[in-house]
Amino acid sequence: MSAIDVDVAIVGGGLIGCMTAFALCKRGRSVVVLERGRVGGESSGVSFGSLRLQGQHAVELPLALRAHEIWETIEEELGESIQFARHGHVHLALNDEHRARLESNARHGRAHGMDITLLDREMTLRRWPFLSDKVVAASWSTRDAVVNPRLVAPAFARAARRLGATIHEGIEVARVEQGGGRFIVHGRMRDGSEPVISSAALVNAAGAWSDTLAAQFGETIPLFAAGPAELVTEPIPPFAAPVMHVVDGSILFRQTDRGNVIIAGHPRMKVDAETRRARVPPDKILINLARLVAIVPRMRAHAVIRSWTGIEGYVEDMMPVLGPSSTTPGLYHACAFSGHGLQMGPAAAVAIAELIADGATTMPIAPFDIRRFYATGQQRTLSLAEEFQADVLPPRDGLVR
Amino acid sequence: MARVVVIGAGPAGIAAAEVLSRASVEVAVIDEAPRAGGQYHRAPAPGLALDMRRLLGTGYAAYETFHNDAASVCSRVDYRPGTLAWGVHGGAVHLASRGAAKALGYDALVLATGATDRIMPVPGWTLPGVFTLGGAQALLKDQGCLIGRRVVVCGSSPLLYLAAVQYLRAGGEIAAVIDTTRFADKLRALPDMLAAPRVLRDGLHHMAALKRRGVRIIHGATIDAFEGEERVGAVVCTPPNRMPLRIACDAVAYGHGLRPETQLAELAGCALRFDAAQRTHVPETDLDGRAGQGVYVAGDGGTIGGGQAAAVSGRLAAAAALSDLGATTNDVDLEAGRRMLQRLRRFQRGLATAFRWPGERAGQLDDAVILCRCENVTMGEVRAAIALEDGAAEVNRIKAATRCGMGRCQGRFCGPGLAEVAAISAQHPGSERDRLRVQAPIKPLPIALAEDVVP
Numbered sequence: 059m060s061a062i063d064v065d066v067a068i069v070g071g072g073l074i075g076c077m078t079a080f081a082l083c084k085r086g087r088s089v090v091v092l093e094r095g096r097v098g099g100e101s102s103g104v105s106f107g108s109l110r111l112q113g114q115h116a117v118e119l120p121l122a123l124r125a126h127e128i129w130e131t132i133e134e135e136l137g138e139s140i141q142f143a144r145h146g147h148v149h150l151a152l153n154d155e156h157r158a159r160l161e162s163n164a165r166h167g168r169a170h171g172m173d174i175t176l177l178d179r180e181m182t183l184r185r186w187p188f189l190s191d192k193v194v195a196a197s198w199s200t201r202d203a204v205v206n207p208r209l210v211a212p213a214f215a216r217a218a219r220r221l222g223a224t225i226h227e228g229i230e231v232a233r234v235e236q237g238g239g240r241f242i243v244h245g246r247m248r249d250g251s252e253p254v255i256s257s258a259a260l261v262n263a264a265g266a267w268s269d270t271l272a273a274q275f276g277e278t279i280p281l282f283a284a285g286p287a288e289l290v291t292e293p294i295p296p297f298a299a300p301v302m303h304v305v306d307g308s309i310l311f312r313q314t315d316r317g318n319v320i321i322a323g324h325p326r327m328k329v330d331a332e333t334r335r336a337r338v339p340p341d342k343i344l345i346n347l348a349r350l351v352a353i354v355p356r357m358r359a360h361a362v363i364r365s366w367t368g369i370e371g372y373v374e375d376m377m378p379v380l381g382p383s384s385t386t387p388g389l390y391h392a393c394a395f396s397g398h399g400l401q402m403g404p405a406a407a408v409a410i411a412e413l414i415a416d417g418a419t420t421m422p423i424a425p426f427d428i429r430r431f432y433a434t435g436q437q438r439t440l441s442l443a444e445e446f447q448a449d450v451l452p453p454r455d456g457l458v459r
Numbered sequence: 460m461a462r463v464v465v466i467g468a469g470p471a472g473i474a475a476a477e478v479l480s481r482a483s484v485e486v487a488v489i490d491e492a493p494r495a496g497g498q499y500h501r502a503p504a505p506g507l508a509l510d511m512r513r514l515l516g517t518g519y520a521a522y523e524t525f526h527n528d529a530a531s532v533c534s535r536v537d538y539r540p541g542t543l544a545w546g547v548h549g550g551a552v553h554l555a556s557r558g559a560a561k562a563l564g565y566d567a568l569v570l571a572t573g574a575t576d577r578i579m580p581v582p583g584w585t586l587p588g589v590f591t592l593g594g595a596q597a598l599l600k601d602q603g604c605l606i607g608r609r610v611v612v613c614g615s616s617p618l619l620y621l622a623a624v625q626y627l628r629a630g631g632e633i634a635a636v637i638d639t640t641r642f643a644d645k646l647r648a649l650p651d652m653l654a655a656p657r658v659l660r661d662g663l664h665h666m667a668a669l670k671r672r673g674v675r676i677i678h679g680a681t682i683d684a685f686e687g688e689e690r691v692g693a694v695v696c697t698p699p700n701r702m703p704l705r706i707a708c709d710a711v712a713y714g715h716g717l718r719p720e721t722q723l724a725e726l727a728g729c730a731l732r733f734d735a736a737q738r739t740h741v742p743e744t745d746l747d748g749r750a751g752q753g754v755y756v757a758g759d760g761g762t763i764g765g766g767q768a769a770a771v772s773g774r775l776a777a778a779a780a781l782s783d784l785g786a787t788t789n790d791v792d793l794e795a796g797r798r799m800l801q802r803l804r805r806f807q808r809g810l811a812t813a814f815r816w817p818g819e820r821a822g823q824l825d826d827a828v829i830l831c832r833c834e835n836v837t838m839g840e841v842r843a844a845i846a847l848e849d850g851a852a853e854v855n856r857i858k859a860a861t862r863c864g865m866g867r868c869q870g871r872f873c874g875p876g877l878a879e880v881a882a883i884s885a886q887h888p889g890s891e892r893d894r895l896r897v898q899a900p901i902k903p904l905p906i907a908l909a910e911d912v913v914p
């Protein structure tokens with residue numbers, strides 16, 4: 059491979075890297091994406107596929123809504139289907155505390171112009187008769203949508219390539235040096251060759267591994283790797299259009315057009331980013347199925363055919379790190395999406411592209427500055443115990459009861 | 460006491476359990492089927508008056524010995540028939556049995572999970588009336604059922620001749636045996652096959668018996684299509700240097716040998732490697748079957764080797780597990796076992812030549828042919844996905860783009876065909892290949908199973 063000289067080098071070919079490449083190409087920049095595996099081969103290709111607006115944190119909602127505007131017309135721009143469907147999103151409450159959360163979410167959402175309907179138990183069960191009476195209330199947001207996550211990153215990569223981007227799979231970024239006002243990116247390929255890429259700007263879109271890249275520039279992103287447990291059933295006749303989501307995240311499910319029901323349930327599992335493979339422990343599978351049957355009894359008649367998870371970067375305040383580096387001009391971070399990078403991706407990409415191309419962005423990204431980790435007292439407190447759990451090994455010989 | 464869990468009650472699993480049951484370890488034998496036997500020694504359902512002696516002919520003695528041994532072994536161990544092992548994690552196997560989920564911890568795990576049919580898609584292979592070769596045999600041995608009145612047995616497998624003979628014995632009519640491997644390849648394989656003269660002799664015997672009964676045997680033909688509207692009515696094939704032939708039938712038994720069931724090994728953390736001779740991925744093991752920390756693989760689940768090799772490898776795996784656990788056994792003559800296994804493996808290598816997997820066919824099939832029957836994905840859709848990837852695609856990427864391998868069988872049946880399409884597109888050297896990755900559950904898991912789990 060000959061030496062590459064570009065305006066922007068992007069480390070990571072997940073959906074963030076590919077969307078950013080596309081956005082930069084549209085602004086006339088020359089771009090190379092360096093992906094050590096396959097485009098979309100990590101968390102981007104395996105997500106639940108939900109573009110959820112309802113219940114997004116108030117600080118994130120403005121950016122989420124900008125992202126949603128992009129999603130709504132993206133297929134025309136890409137020239138291919140990524141199975142975008144505006145199915146809506148339903149939060150379910152199983153108790154009074156949940157109900158209060160629905161009401162507060164609805165207030166926030168409506169203040170931003172979202173169409174949200176609150177339903178009591180009777181209305182909920184009449185509207186979705188497959189739910190059990192454990193559900194005490196629901197809130198229904200109609201603008202939320204889904205896409206097929208497997209198609210997203212490759213589609214953006216193709217679109218970027220059509221506009222001139224170079225998308226390199228199989229190149230790991232080993233280290234980056236600076237010289238003459240440029241980044242000298244040293245790659246490593248499976249066959250042992252070590253390509254060098256020179257760029258004016260560098261984007262850190264390395265997902266669960268972005269802290270390593272940041273560290274090379276003296277920056278600390280307090281990142282840890284985790285993955286949500288996902289299950290999928292055999293295809294069954296359509297019964298549930300919107301994404302259904304118990305508001306504490308203990309169970310969520312959606313039915314694909316093909317009929318398969320995808321099931322997820324927090325807490326997410328801590329995973330080892332170094333192994334680059336993660337699995338769902340069987341106990342976790344059983345627990346999530348038990349929770350599902352409790353609220354959708356008819357699911358007991360069906361079978362689960364596969365589980366999976368992905369390796370994703372989280373930070374404790376569950377908000378992305380998005381914007382310029384605090385130490386190095388020309389370096390931009392777009393990482394730590396903490397479970398909702400698919401939804402936010404298009405707006406995050408535009409923000410980075412505008413910063414690079416125009417020096418400023420109209421996207422509301424101020425709260426996501428990396429410097430928030432250095433300041434004290436402004437972190438959103440969040441109980442980790444509620445959101446995460448270690449991968450609990452099954453009790454030897456025991457039942458999961 | 461240390462616990463050894465054996466998965467599979469076929470020749471490999473029972474042989475392993477037999478050795479283990481004499482040592483001072485606790486032994487559990489898990490099998491999805493209601494009766495011991497695996498595929499090879501499958502026994503009829505209770506109450507079915509099937510004359511196995513007549514059906515199996517000279518094979519009956521081995522069958523009878525196996526079942527006597529199995530009955531005695533199973534009475535000495537914690538034998539759990541009708542139990543699916545659907546996951547392995549953290550030193551325990553996860554089981555589903557009679558609507559309940561259980562976990563069983565192990566100190567050593569012997570995986571004797573056997574094999575399933577390997578299929579190369581052809582036009583019409585999903586028509587009703589088309590069965591896999593192993594499936595057709597299973598129906599016969601388990602239920603006493605024939606798949607049709609006039610059956611074409613085809614593909615490339617030593618089981619072609621055995622299945623055809625058994626069908627005749629059971630009163631079926633064989634319209635033809637179509638062997639897709641050329642006779643010249645069979646001759647080329649002869650030196651290796653002489654490593655197991657008895658098995659070779661049995662095979663030749665079956666061929667001769669078929670000829671005597673006037674069954675038409677076609678060598679080296681290409682299977683063009685299975686034809687029919689509502690169900691299969693004919694097989695169209697082209698013998699070497701001849702015009703295509705159309706053979707009427709009402710059922711087809713079809714297969715290209717076997718594919719090891721490696722899912723549990725993968726979940727248990729074993730490394731898999733592409734085996735160029737068998738043209739499939741197999742767990743990496745030493746000769747005794749050590750496949751990782753506390754994990755052992757025996758029988759066809761490791762390397763397709765047939766019933767006899769399976770039993771030998773089962774004994775070796777048990778001895779290896781015992782020795783690694785610090786227990787001893789004098790029941791196994793390791794050196795003799797290893798020698799025999801090597802001899803049988805050489806024979807199997809011969810079989811892989813004599814009954815070739817026609818991988819190149821994947822490149823010739825029409826776009827309309829269904830590759831993945833669970834998700835109804837055609838060759839054309841797969842090729843289009845490959846084209847989008849600049850003409851070279853990896854199997855998991857194709858799966859993500861097309862759903863091929865995403866259905867109920869999780870790629871167990873479309874996987875081999877998909878691997879060939881991908882290999883052809885990527886011009887893989889044949890040694891290094893990607894494969895569809897496995898996650899639990901390895902087979903569909905009824906959700907009702909979780910009902911009494913406390914969330």
Ligand SMILES: Cc1cc2nc3c(=O)[nH]c(=O)nc-3n(C[C@H](O)[C@H](O)[C@H](O)COP(=O)(O)OP(=O)(O)OC[C@H]3O[C@@H](n4cnc5c(N)ncnc54)[C@H](O)[C@@H]3O)c2cc1C
Pocket residue numbers: 069070071072073074075092093094095096097098099100101102103104105106107108109110229230231232263264265266267268285286287288366367368369370392393394395396397398399400401402
């Ligand atoms: C199971 C699951 C379900 C999810 N569900 C949803 C959902 O419903 N809705 C939603 O909005 N979000 C969801 N998410 C989150 C979403 O998928 C992620 O936030 C998003 O994919 C992050 O994209 P990314 O490009 O930053 O990361 P990734 O897709 O992980 O991409 C990072 C890439 O960087 C590459 N890389 C890393 N280091 C290097 C290096 N040194 N050199 C070269 N390449 C490197 C990696 O190989 C990887 O491909 C889910 C995530 C998971 C795992």
